[in-house]
Amino acid sequence: MLEKVTTGTEVQLGRDHVIREMCDAIQSLTTKHRSAGDLAGIGIGVPGFIDMDTGTIMRSPNLQDWAHFPVRQEIERRLSTKVVLENDANAAAMGEKWLGAGRNTDHMAMYTLGTGVGGGIVINGRLWHGMNGMANELGHFNVESEGHPCGCGSRGCLEQYASATAIVRMAHEAIASGNAPDLADSARGNVEFTSRGIYQLAIQGHASAKKIYEQVGRALAIGVGSMINALNLPMYVIGGGVSSAWDAFAPTMFQELKTRSFIYSVTAPDRVEKGEKHTVVTIALMGSDAGLYGAARLPMLPPAAQTEAIRSSTPS
Amino acid sequence: MLEKVTTGTEVQLGRDHVIREMCDAIQSLTTKHRSAGDLAGIGIGVPGFIDMDTGTIMRSPNLQDWAHFPVRQEIERRLSTKVVLENDANAAAMGEKWLGAGRNTDHMAMYTLGTGVGGGIVINGRLWHGMNGMANELGHFNVESEGHPCGCGSRGCLEQYASATAIVRMAHEAIASGNAPDLADSARGNVEFTSRGIYQLAIQGHASAKKIYEQVGRALAIGVGSMINALNLPMYVIGGGVSSAWDAFAPTMFQELKTRSFIYSVTAPDRVEKGEKHTVVTIALMGSDAGLYGAARLPMLPPAAQTEAIRSSTPS
Numbered sequence: 001m002l003e004k005v006t007t008g009t010e011v012q013l014g015r016d017h018v019i020r021e022m023c024d025a026i027q028s029l030t031t032k033h034r035s036a037g038d039l040a041g042i043g044i045g046v047p048g049f050i051d052m053d054t055g056t057i058m059r060s061p062n063l064q065d066w067a068h069f070p071v072r073q074e075i076e077r078r079l080s081t082k083v084v085l086e087n088d089a090n091a092a093a094m095g096e097k098w099l100g101a102g103r104n105t106d107h108m109a110m111y112t113l114g115t116g117v118g119g120g121i122v123i124n125g126r127l128w129h130g131m132n133g134m135a136n137e138l139g140h141f142n143v144e145s146e147g148h149p150c151g152c153g154s155r156g157c158l159e160q161y162a163s164a165t166a167i168v169r170m171a172h173e174a175i176a177s178g179n180a181p182d183l184a185d186s187a188r189g190n191v192e193f194t195s196r197g198i199y200q201l202a203i204q205g206h207a208s209a210k211k212i213y214e215q216v217g218r219a220l221a222i223g224v225g226s227m228i229n230a231l232n233l234p235m236y237v238i239g240g241g242v243s244s245a246w247d248a249f250a251p252t253m254f255q256e257l258k259t260r261s262f263i264y265s266v267t268a269p270d271r272v273e274k275g276e277k278h279t280v281v282t283i284a285l286m287g288s289d290a291g292l293y294g295a296a297r298l299p300m301l302p303p304a305a306q307t308e309a310i311r312s313s314t315p316s
Numbered sequence: 317m318l319e320k321v322t323t324g325t326e327v328q329l330g331r332d333h334v335i336r337e338m339c340d341a342i343q344s345l346t347t348k349h350r351s352a353g354d355l356a357g358i359g360i361g362v363p364g365f366i367d368m369d370t371g372t373i374m375r376s377p378n379l380q381d382w383a384h385f386p387v388r389q390e391i392e393r394r395l396s397t398k399v400v401l402e403n404d405a406n407a408a409a410m411g412e413k414w415l416g417a418g419r420n421t422d423h424m425a426m427y428t429l430g431t432g433v434g435g436g437i438v439i440n441g442r443l444w445h446g447m448n449g450m451a452n453e454l455g456h457f458n459v460e461s462e463g464h465p466c467g468c469g470s471r472g473c474l475e476q477y478a479s480a481t482a483i484v485r486m487a488h489e490a491i492a493s494g495n496a497p498d499l500a501d502s503a504r505g506n507v508e509f510t511s512r513g514i515y516q517l518a519i520q521g522h523a524s525a526k527k528i529y530e531q532v533g534r535a536l537a538i539g540v541g542s543m544i545n546a547l548n549l550p551m552y553v554i555g556g557g558v559s560s561a562w563d564a565f566a567p568t569m570f571q572e573l574k575t576r577s578f579i580y581s582v583t584a585p586d587r588v589e590k591g592e593k594h595t596v597v598t599i600a601l602m603g604s605d606a607g608l609y610g611a612a613r614l615p616m617l618p619p620a621a622q623t624e625a626i627r628s629s630t631p632s
Binding site (some may be wrong): 010107118121123126129130131132133134135136137138140141142143144145152153155185218222226227229230231232233234260261262263265267277279 | 329372423435437439444445446447448449450452453454456457458459460461468469470533538541545546547548549570575576577578579581583585593595
């Protein structure tokens with residue numbers, strides 16, 4: 001990485017302002033590093049559903065006035081270079097595939113545990129987009145049939161048990177039940193009562209905080225276990241901010257995976273002979289830069305044949 | 317189809333007997349229909365996990381003495397022709413893809429609701445095998461986190477709510493609860509108290525039988541809905557014996573799908589403009605012959621590149 005520029009995205013100032021600021025930053029970067037090599041293009045990770053054909057954001061909860069606006073075309077016009085627009089969780093999966101945990105495999109699923117839970121699936125080295133570019137919503141896998149209501153309209157989605165938001169909610173639920181005096185003490189007057197703070201309590205040995213991260217591990221095992229049974233991929237990567245609490249949720253996750261997925265149970269690294277094909281469930285390596293690297297990778301790849309195939313074969 | 321021969325597989329007489337009988341039947345068929353065209357090869361659907369590289373049955377609950385025996389090689393030797401061994405649920409998916417519900421798409425998932433629940437995923441026109449040929453266990457998708465114990469070692473798998481076996485079990489559970497006098501009457505002294513019989517009661521309007529098939533529809537919606545959110549495929553096909561009870565479970569399934577999967581809710585056939593890409597969830601068309609046609613199709617296809625790719629890129 002030659003340089004990293006961070007700007008606050010002032011979404012409230014409108015679409016044009018954000019695009020102008022972004023393009024200005026890109027232009028000054030490319031001018032500055034002109035001697036470093038040719039520019040293959042610009043990759044952009046955006047929260048929301050992307051129409052890969054038109055480079056349009058179809059739906060994005062946080063970028064409402066961007067819907068149906070031809071973002072890619074507009075940025076290509078301003079910068080006179082190839083631009084690839086991609087969903088941010090997909091971009092993170094590509095980053096881990098390129099230079100992170102998945103660098104030696106061509107097939108992996110990535111779970112990004114942040115405010116919500118995002119996902120990305122890489123098959124044959126390329127991001128899987130599905131029929132409408134809506135695939136990889138691994139955070140909306142059902143893990144509790146009548147569980148906590150989810151913003152997507154369903155109940156009991158993985159996102160409701162394994163996101164930073166869910167961890168804080170589960171802590172408040174535990175406090176409300178009266179069975180978590182240690183959490184109650186910590187929450188009282190603490191304006192920054194976060195998933196990270198609850199993780200600190202967990203590793204200090206507080207039972208009710210530990211229990212919350214065990215719930216995270218169990219929910220992940222149900223979601224990842226179903227995916228292992230469905231796709232039998234060689235690798236499942238857990239990333240995003242919450243993944244830094246790995247030692248608080250991973251032991252429960254691995255224990256549950258062996259009962260939740262019989263495919264995992266016979267292909268776990270400790271169950272197969274050394275060198276045999278096995279299922280890897282592991283922590284992401286690229287941290288918050290995964291999406292940055294993944295987006296940068298996209299203009300270097302030839303267009304995926306897969307999206308074409310799906311388009312032409314859609315049943316009527 | 318030129319001719320269909322059915323023989324009882326006398327597994328208890330041993331592997332050699334079964335292989336000899338099968339090869340004799342194939343030989344007399346190929347001799348008889350010699351004039352119909354060249355023989356592309358033989359496709360065989362087998363319950364259990366297949367190692368596609370070696371043509372070996374790795375595990376099969378019903379064919380225990382077949383494990384690690386080079387079945388494909390032995391049959392190729394006897395018949396002097398190309399033989400493709402495939403999991404029976406995968407073969408059924410290929411049959412539906414070739415000539416059935418999926419004939420106009422290259423991407424679909426199929427659920428076979430029989431004694432158990434099998435699955436098959438077709439991507440880019442080819443069966444997806446995963447890293448070890450163990451993929452597509454869609455019957456072992458979790459739909460009730462602490463639900464009924466499953467033979468696979470987990471609890472609450474789809475198979476425990478949408479198979480013929482599960483339907484009879486749920487009926488017995490309803491009878492035991494004392495809330496299903498109509499089912500109790502029907503079960504009493506009825507040696508053939510089957511999923512089909514319970515379906516008859518459901519379409520005659522018996523509330524407790526209807527409720528059981530509603531549970532089937534709900535479980536399918538949870539499983540299929542998670543798959544829609546994960547892969548955004550254009551088609552999901554429901555087949556197997558239980559699918560003939562479609563009108564008893566499909567209304568609940570479609571109703572639940574709209575809340576369980578927000579991708580389905582925005583891409584359902586009644587939610588998109590005519591001609592736009594939409595998600596199809598539909599009944600299989602090939603009945604019990606799906607596996608027969610699918611197996612027959614396999615020797616006609618070139619070897620899938622995908623399995624090669626997975627093998628060479630398995631992370632260490």
